[in-house]
């Protein structure tokens with residue numbers, strides 16, 4: 246009997262140890278989870294996992310202006326080589342017979358390739374910029390505030406846009422640049438995509454069967470609510486190119502669409518007019 250009792254005790258202790266190990270491993274897993282959640286999104290990427298700037302190789306002029314702003318704003322970006330209308334790769338991805346112009350198809354494929362890269366790199370979110378944008382000088386503070394109000398579930402966030410109507414307000418910001426539900430945002434010069442957003446976009450759109458330019462494709466999916474989307478008003482990142490159909494101040498000259506334009510601060514705007522010779 247005593248031998249049997251000792252055996253029972255051993256089994257009992259081993260059992261307890263197993264339970265303890267099991268509980269500990271749970272705690273450790275939780276701890277790892279919490280640690281990874283607590284990684285603060287970098288200010289240098291405006292709270293996103295990554296920033297891409299799409300630009301054509303030969304537009305060194307735009308690159309120069311962009312570089313100066315990026316360095317002033319202390320941002321961390323990756324330049325992504327845009328597909329040009331002369332690139333052979335265009336024919337692999339798009340349909341020559343489509344109604345969409347060759348320039349629009351090139352732009353479409355450039356954005357599409359970025360979506361694929363975001364998945365490959367495993368980013369949870371990325372901000373996609375075109376190389377002809379101007380920023381509010383305090384874009385870092387603005388985006389930190391927007392992030393506070395951004396719901397957990399989102400597919401696209403239109404930081405810059407055109408022809409966009411103001412939708413339902415979201416969150417409670419005391420700053421001028423506020424978050425709203427998107428209505429039908431157009432233009433593709435400054436928008437962010439989440440991982441779920443990229444997956445949806447890759448499923449919903451197809452360069453071979455483009456219904457229109459990339460921003461049209463996105464805006465129709467936003468309008469139909471297939472994509473959960475938010476827009477910032479007034480937009481803190483605008484496109485400076487001439488003929489910019491900005492919804493902010495269509496009649497005024499571009500620099501005044503922003504409260505405090507980075508290009509203006511850096512003296513990159515001459516004579517308060519569009520740098521049309523750069524187009």
Ligand SMILES: *[C@@H]1O[C@H](CO)[C@@H](O)[C@H](O)[C@H]1NC(C)=O
Pocket residue numbers: 383386387390420421504505
């Ligand atoms: C950004 O700067 C503008 C003035 O240029 C100011 O009105 C606004 O409150 C600032 N936003 C944040 C979030 O700090």
Ligand SMILES: *[C@@H]1O[C@H](CO)[C@@H](O)[C@H](O)[C@H]1NC(C)=O
Pocket residue numbers: 382383504505510
């Ligand atoms: C514009 O930004 C600069 C640099 O951050 C700052 O010194 C200046 O006060 C800002 N002007 C306004 C009107 O917010």
